[in-house]
Amino acid sequence: MAQMRVTRAEAMETAYGFSAVGGGEEKQARVNEVFHRVAERYDIMNDLMSGGLHRAWKSAMVAWLGPSKRPGWRFIDVAGGTGDIAFRIVEASGRNAKGTVLDINASMLAVGAERAAKRGLDANLTFVEGNAEALSLPDSAFDAYTIAFGIRNVPRIDKALAEAYRVLKPGGRFLCLEFSEVELPLLDRLYDTWSFKAIPAIGQLVAKDRESYEYLVESIRRFPNQANFEAAIRRAGFERVTHRNLSGGIAAIHSGWKL
Template identity: 60%
Template sequence: MSKTTNIRQEETAPEGGATTHFGFKTVAEGEKAKLVHDVFEHVASRYDLMNDLMSGGLHRAWKQALIDWLNPPRGDRVFNHIDVAGGTGDIAFRILDRAGLNTHVTVCDINPHMLGVGQARAEAQAHGPRVEFVCGDAERLPFPDRSFDAYTIAFGIRNVTHIEQALADAYRVLKPGGRFLCLEFSQVAVPGLDAIYDAYSFSAIPQMGKWVTGDGEPYQYLVESIRRFPPQARFKAMIEAAGFARVQYRNVTGGVAAMHSGWRL
């Protein structure tokens, strides 16, 4: 993807020890989880509002496309689903609205502030015992092996410190025959759209975040983190390396986002 002149230069790595990226900054591995936590603590109460503003509402269509591809069971089948990094409940509630009454969704998120927003929404929407909220790390999920029939993660996997470990743990907690689905910002595949998207992302989104939340820095990070995420084919290979079979992806809105699917055999 082409990059506009307002993309920041990557900052120098800390001296000594393993490092990773936090947007365009290079930080010690042990620091990233806290930095990401601080971002989402700051934006939790207006996270879904900002998604609407940043995407012009398109994130709703993308999430609906994810649920359509998942196609949760509508009958009497018992179906245990985990939605990771989905603290506000947006994906979970969409699944429950579509699925049969024997579907149960566990929302697992590392950030208690995001979970608090989701729990309040669940109570307001009277979802009752069909959904529960658990604080946990995507790289070390607090659930036994082979616990779930399906696993979703939407706009969350790019924020983990070790993507490979998160994929490995997704494989671990799925039952044989279980489905993995990921929705994430990706690499624009339409010529000309990439430059427009870059200009919008780096100019408008942080300013929009500043107007809505009073601070544009969390949204500067979120834009930068999108550019650091592996493109579609490379991420597909990472999912396959974690052990998943029949891996494929679908672009949405010209590759602004992409959905990846895989199966644990």
């Protein structure tokens, strides 16, 4: 059975799946190891775990963002190592947008940089190893900040949100795609069965790694629900904060503006 969600984003600092850890550094080290192990199979596992739905969810996020086609429009995609969101943004901009893909995990970035080169998008994208909690980037540098399925792995979510606010230009947009709380009772039960029975088994079969996928499933259940995460976004200073549920709340896109 799924365990209770944490009620505030701050509580995620010591939540490593259903286990408790000592603090941000310990959690970050353990999460880093998970993503080093899963990097090569990350995208195929996303397809298998979501039945391909993650592609539609990511496309919905980019459509809501509506990237500008004007030259000079800049974005940062955080925890976006393999490039999935960044590629979509660049293509939606008519290949005019320039983006920084930032990830704390070098293995994920290596996969993304290789994929970008194969797609001819390496001139549009810069891949940077860095920490979402302390971006080595200037203030007011970007028109948009995106993060997809990554913020629940950040130990100090409040710091990451504050950094998102800092690096955005006035009038800039924050968009976060993350797993959330299912709001349909029957779907909730089916989703729990799929998550806790099927996904770790698929991880063992395809990636030879059951443990990492058990963590990923548990981390989804521990992440704050839609209302609590919206409250965290507002505390960071964002305005006009809202969200859109996807697939009954399995995932949600959160939006906020730096005004």
